[in-house]
Each structure stands twice: as structure tokens, then as C-alpha cells.
Amino acid sequence: MARDILIVDDEADIRMMLAGILEDEGYATREASNADQALATIGERAPHLIILDIWLEGSRLDGLQLLEVIKAEQPGIPVVMISGHGNIETAVSAIKIGAYDFIEKPFKTDRLLLILERANEAARLRRENEELRRQQSNTGEMHGRSSAMSQIRQAIDKVAPSGSRILITGPAGSGKEVAARLIHEKSRRAGAPFVVVNCAAMHPDRMETELFGTERGFDGQDGPRKVGLLEQADGGTLLLDEIADMPLETQGKIVRVLQDQMFERVGGTHRVAVDVRVLASTTRDLHLLIQSGEFREDLFYRLNVVPLKIPALRDRREDIPVLADYFMARAAQAAGTVPRRLGEDALAALQAYEWPGNVRQLRNVIDWLLIMAPGDAREVIRVDMLPAEIGSITPEVLRLERSGEIMALPLREAREMFEREYLLAQVTRFNGNISRTAEFVGMERSALHRKLKSLGVTGEERGKG
DSSP states (O other): OEEEEEEEEEEEHHHHHHHHHHTTTTOOEESSSSHHHHHHHHHHHHOOOEEEEEETOSSSSHHHHHHHHHHHHHHTOOOOEESSSSOHHHHHHHHHHHSSEEESSOOOOOHHHHHHHHHHHHHHHHHHHHHHHHHSSSSSSSSOOOOHHHHHHHHHHHHHHOOOOOOEOTTTTSSSHHHHHHHHSSSSSTOOOHHHHHHHHOHHHHHHHHHHHHOTTTTTSOOEEOOOHHHHHTTTTEEEETTGGSSSSHHHHHHHHHHHHEEEOTTOOEEEEEEEEEEEEEOOHHHHHTTTTSHHHHHHHTTTTTTEEEOOOGGGGGGGHHHHHHHHHHHHHTTSSOOOOHHHHHHHHHHHSSOHHHHHHHHHHHHHHHHHSOOOTTTOOGGGGGGGHHHTTTTTTGTTTTTHHHHHHHHHHHHHHHHHHHHHHHOOOTTTTTHHHHHHHHHHHHHHHHHHHHHTOOHHOOOOO
């Protein structure tokens, strides 16, 4: 996708020359000769970068004043200032207001292109840093070796580059947003913004202003224009998280946005064009909501071009050891400590649990274990160290001494270990008296001798009978 650059200069020859250079380099360009034209053009669709003349003769606002307005309304757009009459003081003023750089006319083409490339790269890095901060509470990847997760990863690999709209369903905490981020990262829009609209957390009265933004002076005062989440996602991906909680009136407007990729800011009449891939997620049954009149059927079919269902954690229990190891390493790195190892009995108990909170709950449990489990970092976490809600439903066999070793063995070896421990305990109970031990456990004395020998129990261990 070509980077969109707005050229703002009062001289037509300069605009034409810059447009020719940039288009030859693969950029898309738009032009404005004064501040009002520039603001109107930005209002139609925010550019990726602005080249702005510092003087703008005959304009209502000069370049520095226009720069202040742009930075108030669109702080994320890099602005490169140009001037044929610049000086150090002017350049410093422009940089202080928020310009990326300042170039004096006449400028060399190579230098201009280098500065534009660096400005675009700086803007991309800033977006990525902001995105990384937002992702601190997210899992990051679709971990797991189960067939269900393999199928989901294959589906994401296939659909991500296509640009199709995707409806992601699944229970709360199962990883729907993680899947959406992975789709974005594997798409052709990976270098552009990924924006999340949390429909469940947002008050219905604020939904449209947050989503579509507001025009300048919308609240009756001379306030700046507010850029909505839809416009922030221009060129990238917008996730409508928990779409079932979106008000019906807003649903209707989203249908129109999906149809023609245009919308109006709240309080405005001008249509804004965007290029956005829309993903949606929900924990609820949209078919039932359509029947009850709570969700628009036309919106459902526009969003559900490709359905993607994320399974509950209890339906892919074989992934729990992999996820637990990943979360433990991640939590230890964040805490600046070493990860704890989970014993086989603890892992078996985690796999036996129902996980009503799914992957998110597992991550929280692992975080808790790293902090609260007794012992030092070298000690293996055993089943009796797990939180009470998990330990209370743990099978009795996992509460036995050395249950961690038993759970790591095949059935035959586990049975031999159990028999050895059991018989040793009984022999000790009767002070090494084999006859009394045999009578108690219901075996012939000679048979007990043979069994102890086959299990490798030495005479020193069992005493003399």
C-alpha cells in the first residue's frame, strides 16, 4: 500500500515538483495551497506524512500555526517543514512544536527522500512501541500442539493475507484478541495500526464519538477535532471486540462503513474515507441475538465472511503444559527472576481442572505460582502448592507422596513404583517381619519374598523376616 503524503505549499511549482519526485518513488500524493485546504484534506483522510511550507503566503494560518493545529488534532502524523527563507530560530520553533525535521529550499532530492523515509520509520516505530505497551497483558502467540490449535493456525495463515473480514467466536479468555493480532501481523497491513474497540467496556453514549471521532467545535466550544478509532486504524486493522454489545444504532452505521469505507464524524457532515480491515469477536451466540432483534442480520453477514472459532481450554487440555511453560517463562522474565518448574503431579492437576476462565485464568494462576508457591526457585512446584480452587478438585492419587514421579511414568513402571513404596511401608510398619507383613497384605510369605526381590527391595531395606 502506497504511503500517502500531503504537500502543503503556496507555490504551485513547488507542489508539482515534489509530487513528481514522490510519485516516482512510489508514494501517493495530495496537495494543498493554504491552511484551510490542508485542514480540509486532512479531514477527508489523514495522510501518513505531511510536507509543510513554513510561510504559506496568503493563508489564514502560516506554517507554524498550521503545525500547531495538526499536532493538536493528529499528533501521530509526522510533519517535515520546508522553507526558502528559514533560519535557526524558525527551525528550532518548528521542532519544538512537533515537526520531525526542517529542510531549507532549494533541497537535494536524496536528502528529502532520506528524511521522509526516516520520518515514516520513526512514526512506524512509535506506533509499534504504543502497540507493545498495549500488548503487555496479552499472550502474544497461539501456543499449543493440539489438533484444534494446529487447525486454527493453518486457518489464520490462509486467511490473514486475503484481507477478508473475520468473525472470531469463543468463550471469554480463550484467546480471541490474540488470534486477531496474529491475523494482523500475518497480513499485508502488518506495518500499519492495529486498533481495538472494546464494545463491552465502552458506554453506549460514548460509542459513536470514540469510534467515529468528532468535528471541531462539536461540544459547543472551540475545541479541536477528535480523531476516532476508525480513523486511527486507517491503512490497518480494526477489531470490534465483543461486537454483540454494540448499540443497534451504531451497528447500522458500521454496516454502511463496511459497505463503502466512508463515515461522518459526530457533529459533522463531511464524509471521511478510510481503508480499514475490520475483524470482530464475540462470546455470545449472534444467531440468537438476531432472532431476538438485538443484533442486525445484515451486519452479521458482512462480518462473518470467514468464521473462526477458538476452543475453550478444557477442550484442548493437552496444550496446558505448553501454555504453562510459556506463561512461567514470561512471568519470570517480567519479574526479573528464574522460572519455577512444574511437577508432573501439578501439571496433571492443571489438566484435570475445568478452567472456566480459559487461557487468561491459566496465565493468572501461573503468575500466582511464581510469586506465592512455597520454596525457592530450584524447588519443583507440586500439586499441594496449587491454588485452593484447583487443589480442592485434584484426584486423590495426585495427593500421594512422590505423586509427581508416579505421574511422569507409564502405567507399568508407575505400578511397580507404587507396589515398592507400599510394600516397603508395610514391612517397616511391622519392623521387618515378613511373616506378619505377608499376613496383613494377603500374600504367601514366599510370594512376598519373590515380589520384594523383583522390585529390587534389598535385605537391608526390608530387614530380616
